[in-house]
Amino acid sequence: MQLAHPDPDVSEGDSAPRFPRLRAILHHRRGFSDSEKTAAALLLVATVVALVWANIPLGHSYDDFWHSTVSLQIGTNTLELDLRSLVNEGLMTLFFFVVGLEVKREFALGELSVWSRAVVPVAAAVAGLAIPAVIFLLINHTGETSRAWGVVISSDTAFLLGALAIVGPRLPGHLRTFLLALAVVDDIGALAVIAVFYTDKVHILPLVVAALALAVIWALRFVTVAQGPLYVVFSVIVWVALLASGVQPTLGGVAIALLIPVYAPRRREVERAAELSRAFRQSPNPVYAQAAVRGLLNSVSVNDRLHTLYTPYTSFLILPVFALANAGVHLSADTLAAAVASPLTWGVVAGLVIGKLVGITGMTALIRMLRVGVLAPGLTLGRVAGGAALSGIGFTISLFIIDLAIDDPVLQDEARVGVLAASVIAFALGSAIFRIVDRVQPPSRMSLVLARPIDPQRDHIRGPVDAPLTLVEYGDFECPFCSRATGSIDEVRAHFGDQLQYVWRHLPLTRVHPHALLAARASEAAAAQGRFFELAPLMFAHQNDLELDDLLGYAASLDLDLDRFEEDMRSSEVVNRVRDDAIDAELMDVHSTPTFFIGGKRHVGPYDAPALIRALDAGLGLMPGHSEERA
The missing domain is CATH 1.10.287 (Helix Hairpins)
Known part of the structure; x- marks a missing residue:
C-alpha cells in the first residue's frame, strides 16, 4: 500500500510552501519528532540570548539579575537561594526527575531491558564517561582545576538529538536508538559522579528524613485516593531534606523517579x-x-503519566531557562585571551571532543571485534563515530557541574568557554563524519539490499532454512494488499517447494492502520508458543476485527495459553522485536506494504505470483553464499 504524505504547511491556494529550504531539511530527517527539534532550537536560542545579554554594554545586569535572592521563612527557619541556584537546584530537580523516569522505563521495558541488546551502548557509554575524564586530568592533573574533570563526562541529550536531526544521516534508524540507550547510561554515570564527588558535607538527620520520605513515596503505589497530591507533598519533603543535608537536591528527582512503578497497560x-x-x-x-x-x-503506569505530563515543561521551559541562567559567559578580550591560554579550557575541549569520539567509537569497535555484542543492522562503525562526535556536545550537565566543581568566577568563565567551544567543534566534526560516511556508502545503495541477514533463530520462516532461494516480505496485518498477497505467496511456495524459504517481517503502518501494531505484537506472542503462521491467516481473514478481544479470541481458537499470550504481547522482547523490523524498514527507505526482497535485493514491480516466480527463476533469489543452481 503506497502512502502519500501531504505537506500540512501548504494550504489550499498556496502556490508554494513558506520557508521551503527549512521545511525540506526538517521533512528530510525522518525518525525525529517535532518536539525534539523544537526543544533543541529553544535551548540554542536561550544560549545565544544569554551570551548576548552577558556581553551588551549593560552586561553586568545579567549577573545582577541571576544573583538576586529569593527567600522563604517559616517561623525561625529561612530558606534563601539566588535565582541561579533556584534554577540549578530547584527547577533542574524536575529535569533530573524526568531523566530518572526515562532510565526506569528503559531498564524495565525498553532498549536496556535485554542485556544482549544493551551491551554495546552500555559499554560504549562507560568508555565515553571514563576516557574524557582521563584526557582532562592529563591536561589538568593538579590544582583547583583538576576537580572539574566531571565537566567533560556527560552529553546533552536534547542537543544531541537536535544535532542528529539536523546533520545526521537521512535515515537514522538504529543510530538514534543506540544514542538514546547510550544517553541513559551516560546520565546515570553523571548523576553518580555528582552524588559521590561533588557532595561535600553531609548532615545525617535531614538525610534520614529524606530516606523516610522516599520510603513513603515507594509505598504510594498501594494508595488509590489522592495519590497525586501525596506524591507532590513527599517529593517536596525529599527535596528540602536533601538541601538541608548538603547532598545535591537534584538527585532527589532521580531517586523519586526510580521508585515510581512502570508497566505496560x-x-x-x-x-x-x-x-x-x-x-x-x-x-x-x-x-x-x-x-x-x-x-x-x-x-497506564504512574511513570508513563508523569513522563507525559512533565516532559514538555522540562524540554520547552526548564532547559531553556537553565541555559539562560548559566550560558552567559563574558566574552571580553581578556576572557577569550585567558581561555585560549588556559589548560582548563583546553582540557574541557579535548575531553568532550576527543574523549567522547575515541571512547565511544573505540569501545564499540572493541566489543564488535571480541564478538561480545553486535551492532544493529545498518548501524556501521562510521555512523557510530558520527554519533560519538556529536556526543561531545556536553552542554546541560557540563554547565551544571561547573558551578559545583569550581568556585573562582574567572575559572568558571574559562570552563564555560570550553564547553561552548567544544559544542561547536563537536557539531561540526559530527557533520563532517556523517558526510564522509554517506559519500562512501550512499543511503540510496543501502535501500536496495536487505539490511539484516535472515536469522533462523529470530525470523519467521516457512520452508527449509538452507533453501537456495529466499523471499522476504515486510508486511502489515491490517493492510488489505498484504492480505491479497498471501494467495500469491502460497502459489510461489507451491511452485518452488523446498527450494524456497519465505520470511515475514513487520512493518505496521500505524498512521493508516491503527490496529496494525497490536496485531504485530499478537503474532509475536503466538510465535512464542510456536503458532505464528497459524494466527497470521486468522488476522488477515478478519482485518476489520483486530481489537484486543478479537485477538484473544483467535488465540483461544488455537488453544494458546491466553495468560501467557497476553503477557507476551506486553513484554519488552516482543515490543523490541516489532520495533526492530520497523526500524530496519525505515533504514532501507521502505514505507509501503507489502515490500519484497528476493535474494536479499529489493523487488521492484508487480508482486503477483507469476511476477515473483519469474524474478526468483532469474536467479535473483539466490542469497549470498548459495552458488548452487536450483534443481
Missing part, C-alpha cells in the same frame, strides 16, 4: 476504564466523570 485496567466511560456516557454526572477519569489514569 494491563487489560484488566483498560477494560475497567472502558466500563466507567460507558457508564458516564449513559448517565453523565460528576461522580461517574471522576470515576472515569481515575479509571483512565489507572490504566
Whole structure:
C-alpha cells in the first residue's frame, strides 16, 4: 500500500510552501519528532540570548539579575537561594526527575531491558564517561582545576538529538536508538559522579528524613485516593531534606523517579476504564466523570503519566531557562585571551571532543571485534563515530557541574568557554563524519539490499532454512494488499517447494492502520508458543476485527495459553522485536506494504505470483553464499 504524505504547511491556494529550504531539511530527517527539534532550537536560542545579554554594554545586569535572592521563612527557619541556584537546584530537580523516569522505563521495558541488546551502548557509554575524564586530568592533573574533570563526562541529550536531526544521516534508524540507550547510561554515570564527588558535607538527620520520605513515596503505589497530591507533598519533603543535608537536591528527582512503578497497560485496567466511560456516557454526572477519569489514569503506569505530563515543561521551559541562567559567559578580550591560554579550557575541549569520539567509537569497535555484542543492522562503525562526535556536545550537565566543581568566577568563565567551544567543534566534526560516511556508502545503495541477514533463530520462516532461494516480505496485518498477497505467496511456495524459504517481517503502518501494531505484537506472542503462521491467516481473514478481544479470541481458537499470550504481547522482547523490523524498514527507505526482497535485493514491480516466480527463476533469489543452481 503506497502512502502519500501531504505537506500540512501548504494550504489550499498556496502556490508554494513558506520557508521551503527549512521545511525540506526538517521533512528530510525522518525518525525525529517535532518536539525534539523544537526543544533543541529553544535551548540554542536561550544560549545565544544569554551570551548576548552577558556581553551588551549593560552586561553586568545579567549577573545582577541571576544573583538576586529569593527567600522563604517559616517561623525561625529561612530558606534563601539566588535565582541561579533556584534554577540549578530547584527547577533542574524536575529535569533530573524526568531523566530518572526515562532510565526506569528503559531498564524495565525498553532498549536496556535485554542485556544482549544493551551491551554495546552500555559499554560504549562507560568508555565515553571514563576516557574524557582521563584526557582532562592529563591536561589538568593538579590544582583547583583538576576537580572539574566531571565537566567533560556527560552529553546533552536534547542537543544531541537536535544535532542528529539536523546533520545526521537521512535515515537514522538504529543510530538514534543506540544514542538514546547510550544517553541513559551516560546520565546515570553523571548523576553518580555528582552524588559521590561533588557532595561535600553531609548532615545525617535531614538525610534520614529524606530516606523516610522516599520510603513513603515507594509505598504510594498501594494508595488509590489522592495519590497525586501525596506524591507532590513527599517529593517536596525529599527535596528540602536533601538541601538541608548538603547532598545535591537534584538527585532527589532521580531517586523519586526510580521508585515510581512502570508497566505496560494491563487489560484488566483498560477494560475497567472502558466500563466507567460507558457508564458516564449513559448517565453523565460528576461522580461517574471522576470515576472515569481515575479509571483512565489507572490504566497506564504512574511513570508513563508523569513522563507525559512533565516532559514538555522540562524540554520547552526548564532547559531553556537553565541555559539562560548559566550560558552567559563574558566574552571580553581578556576572557577569550585567558581561555585560549588556559589548560582548563583546553582540557574541557579535548575531553568532550576527543574523549567522547575515541571512547565511544573505540569501545564499540572493541566489543564488535571480541564478538561480545553486535551492532544493529545498518548501524556501521562510521555512523557510530558520527554519533560519538556529536556526543561531545556536553552542554546541560557540563554547565551544571561547573558551578559545583569550581568556585573562582574567572575559572568558571574559562570552563564555560570550553564547553561552548567544544559544542561547536563537536557539531561540526559530527557533520563532517556523517558526510564522509554517506559519500562512501550512499543511503540510496543501502535501500536496495536487505539490511539484516535472515536469522533462523529470530525470523519467521516457512520452508527449509538452507533453501537456495529466499523471499522476504515486510508486511502489515491490517493492510488489505498484504492480505491479497498471501494467495500469491502460497502459489510461489507451491511452485518452488523446498527450494524456497519465505520470511515475514513487520512493518505496521500505524498512521493508516491503527490496529496494525497490536496485531504485530499478537503474532509475536503466538510465535512464542510456536503458532505464528497459524494466527497470521486468522488476522488477515478478519482485518476489520483486530481489537484486543478479537485477538484473544483467535488465540483461544488455537488453544494458546491466553495468560501467557497476553503477557507476551506486553513484554519488552516482543515490543523490541516489532520495533526492530520497523526500524530496519525505515533504514532501507521502505514505507509501503507489502515490500519484497528476493535474494536479499529489493523487488521492484508487480508482486503477483507469476511476477515473483519469474524474478526468483532469474536467479535473483539466490542469497549470498548459495552458488548452487536450483534443481
